Every structure is written in structure tokens, then in C-alpha cells.
Amino acid sequence: xxxxxxxxxxxHSDYILLTTIGVLLALGxxxxxxxxxxxxxxxxxxxxYFLKHQLLFGLLPGLVLGYLAYRINLSFLKKWSPILLxxxxxxxxxxxxxxxxxxxxxxxRWLNLGFFxxxxxxxxxxxxxxxxxxxxxxxTENKSQVDFNQTLQAFLAILVVIVxxxxxxxxxxxxxxxxxxxxxxxxxxNTPLIHIPVIFALGAGALVLLIKIAPYRxxxxxxxxxxxxxxxxxxxxxxxxxxxxxxxxIAGVGLGMSAQKLGYLPQTISDSIFAVFAExxxxxxxxxxxxxxxxxxxxxxxxxxDTPDRFLKLTALGITVWIILQSxxxxxxxxxxxxxxxxxxxxxxxxxxxxxxxxxxMGILLNISKHSQ
Numbered sequence: 001x002x003x004x005x006x007x008x009x010x011x012h013s014d015y016i017l018l019t020t021i022g023v024l025l026a027l028g029x030x031x032x033x034x035x036x037x038x039x040x041x042x043x044x045x046x047x048x049y050f051l052k053h054q055l056l057f058g059l060l061p062g063l064v065l066g067y068l069a070y071r072i073n074l075s076f077l078k079k080w081s082p083i084l085l086x087x088x089x090x091x092x093x094x095x096x097x098x099x100x101x102x103x104x105x106x107x108x109r110w111l112n113l114g115f116f117x118x119x120x121x122x123x124x125x126x127x128x129x130x131x132x133x134x135x136x137x138x139x140t141e142n143k144s145q146v147d148f149n150q151t152l153q154a155f156l157a158i159l160v161v162i163v164x165x166x167x168x169x170x171x172x173x174x175x176x177x178x179x180x181x182x183x184x185x186x187x188x189x190n191t192p193l194i195h196i197p198v199i200f201a202l203g204a205g206a207l208v209l210l211i212k213i214a215p216y217r218x219x220x221x222x223x224x225x226x227x228x229x230x231x232x233x234x235x236x237x238x239x240x241x242x243x244x245x246x247x248x249x250i251a252g253v254g255l256g257m258s259a260q261k262l263g264y265l266p267q268t269i270s271d272s273i274f275a276v277f278a279e280x281x282x283x284x285x286x287x288x289x290x291x292x293x294x295x296x297x298x299x300x301x302x303x304x305x306d307t308p309d310r311f312l313k314l315t316a317l318g319i320t321v322w323i324i325l326q327s328x329x330x331x332x333x334x335x336x337x338x339x340x341x342x343x344x345x346x347x348x349x350x351x352x353x354x355x356x357x358x359x360x361x362m363g364i365l366l367n368i369s370k371h372s373q
Contacts (some may be wrong), residue, residue, distance in 0.1 A: 003238030014369035017299035025125035028347040057352035062359030069363030082132040088127040119353040129318035137311040158171040173343040184356035224339035240265040241275035241334045269350040275334040
């Protein structure tokens with residue numbers, strides 16, 4: 001039984017991809033250690049509280065799950081992906097239950113599991129990609145019998161369910177990531193051209209509606225259009241993040257020496273962590289991190305190109321787009337080229353659930369690279 005689930009494979013994974021992932025994880029630990037020290041001491045009296053929490057509840061379980069994902073028979077992921085997505089939906093609903101659900105800043109997004117909390121929306125990103133890859137590859141297996149109109153309707157129906165669940169959790173950032181990844185996977189199958197404007201029109205309409213419903217989302221968009229708007233109010237985070245990035249200069253002020261993280265810049269260990277890192281290491285440090293993500297997308301897309309199996313190709317595409325999209329939006333928001341969304345920086349931002357799921361996805365991607373031509 002175990003041999004079926006975890007078969008031996010003499011082929012090697014992409015060593016460049018593996019090295020890039022290792023570099024990103026190492027940078028994540030280094031950056032969080034530097035950025036979180038003062039905040040950790042202020043909150044708990046322990047300089048390394050958030051770092052230790054990230055290692056214990058993010059990196060450690062992530063490495064275990066990532067190794068299992070690297071070894072698992074990928075056909076089992078295809079077979080069980082609908083069950084995994086259904087299980088994730090159950091967890092997404094469970095966050096609203098009074099016993100296990102947990103609120104933070106008015107949003108119900110976490111499950112309280114005693115000594116740690118878990119955010120099901122992070123698992124949703126991976127389970128959705130696996131399900132979409134399995135479903136789309138099965139529906140398009142016989143190209144002569146593909147009904148893309150029915151496929152589009154079913155695809156939109158799945159997205160509607162996810163929109164409802166994430167809307168109830170006030171989690172627009174995750175919704176944007178999942179929608180863009182899903183649309184990219186769908187359009188990669190040579191779908192009819194008429195579907196492109198239909199999807200984008202529906203997406204733009206839904207986005208406008210969601211922005212109008214919540215005033216703080218509209219405020220973020222207004223600040224994006226005019227960064228000098230209300231610098232002590234709705235434009236405060238963007239203004240402070242740009243000050244942090246600009247203060248770094250070429251080589252930075254030195255690790256641990258950021259002034260902005262001392263109560264000036266909000267969300268320093270999560271959404272704004274790149275701004276603090278750029279302040280401490282300067283243009284050179286920020287550029288190094290960006291290059292690491294670009295290396296990742298290069299190897300991820302190479303895996304997509306070299307993988308003959310459609311399910312594996314779609315899975316690799318979904319994972320690669322997910323990581324690079326979050327990276328671009330997070331870093332772009334800190335320098336003012338995209339609106340602030342609350343999207344964390346993969347491998348870097350604080351969050352055990354996110355890191356564990358991201359490493360698991362890397363295990364799958366490395367596993368797929370073993371099957372490349």
C-alpha cells in the first residue's frame with residue numbers, strides 16, 4: 001500500500017528549483033528574525049517569539065508535508081483532489097462555528113486548534129489548484145468532444161462558491177489570488193477567444209462590487225491613485241512603506257536597524273515585511289529577493305513546459321502563478337505600483353499556515369519536475 005502511495009523514483013528533481021526554494025526559505029527566516037525582534041519583545045518579552053512560532057508551526061510541519069508531497073504518487077493527488085477540496089470547504093465553514101472558529105480584527109478566518117491556529121483559506125489555494133488541474137485535464141482529455149461552454153459555466157459555478165466563502169470571511173486578497181490562478185489555468189487550454197472578454201467582464205464587475213461594499217477597500221484604491229491622499233489617515237501605510245523603502249538607499253541601514261518597524265509602519269511582520277527588509281538591506285537586498293522570485297518563476301515555468309502530462313502541467317502552472325502573483329502584488333503594493341491588498345509575501349511574511357502550505361506546494365512542484373522530459 002505504501003509503495004503505491006510513495007513509489008521509488010530514480011529520476012532527480014530540478015536542482016536549480018530546489019536551490020531557489022531553499023534560498024527563499026533561508027531569506028524568509030533571516031528577514032523575519034531581523035524584522036520581528038523588537039515587535040516580539042514588545043508583545044511577549046521574548047525577542048524571538050514570532051520567529052520560534054514560525055519555525056515550530058510553519059517551517060517544521062511544512063518540511064514534513066513538503067517531503068511527503070515530494071515522494072507521493074501524483075496520480076493519487078489527481079484522484080483525491082475533489083475530496084481535498086470538499087474537506088477544505090468544510091474547514092472554511094467551520095471558522096464561523098463558536099467553539100473552533102476564531103476572529104481577528106473582526107474577520108472570521110481561523111480555526112482555533114488549542115495550542116495553535118490554522119487558516120483554511122491558505123489550504124484552499126492549494127486544494128483549488130489540484131482540483132482545477134484534475135477537473136480540467138479530465139474534461140479536455142478528448143479534444144474533439146470538449147464543450148467549453150459547459151466547462152466555463154461549471155468553472156464559474158465553482159468560483160461563485162469560493163467567492164461566497166471568502167466574502168463572508170472578508171478575505172478579498174485570497175479571492176483575487178484564487179480567481180487569477182483559476183482563470184490562468186482555464187485560459188491555458190486554448191479556450192474559445194470569446195470566453196476571455198466574458199471572464200474579464202464578470203471579474204471586473206465582481207471586483208468593483210466588492211470594493212464598493214467595503215469602504216476600506218475603496219480607500220485603498222483611492223490612495224493608490226493618489227499616494228499623497230491623507231498621509232496620516234487612509235494613506236498612512238503606503239506613505240510609511242515608501243519612506244522605509246526610500247530610506248534604505250543602495251545598501252540599507254543594516255539588519256535590525258530599521259526605524260520604521262519601531263511603531264511607525266503597520267503590519268511589519270506580515271504585509272509590510274518587504275518594506276522593512278528594503279530599508280535594512282537597501283536596493284541591493286530588495287533586488288536580490290526579487291531576483292530569487294524571478295528565478296523561481298523561470299524554473300516553475302520550465303517545469304510546466306517540460307511536463308507532458310496535462311494534470312501535472314496544470315498543477316505546476318497553478319502553483320507557479322500563485323507564488324509569483326502574491327510576490328508581485330505584495331512587493332508592488334509596498335512601492336506603490338499596485339493597490340494595497342493585504343496579500344502576504346510567500347516564504348517571507350509571518351504566518352505558520354501560509355508557510356506550511358507553501359512548502360507543501362513546493363514539494364508537489366519538485367515532484368512534478370521529476371516527471372519532466
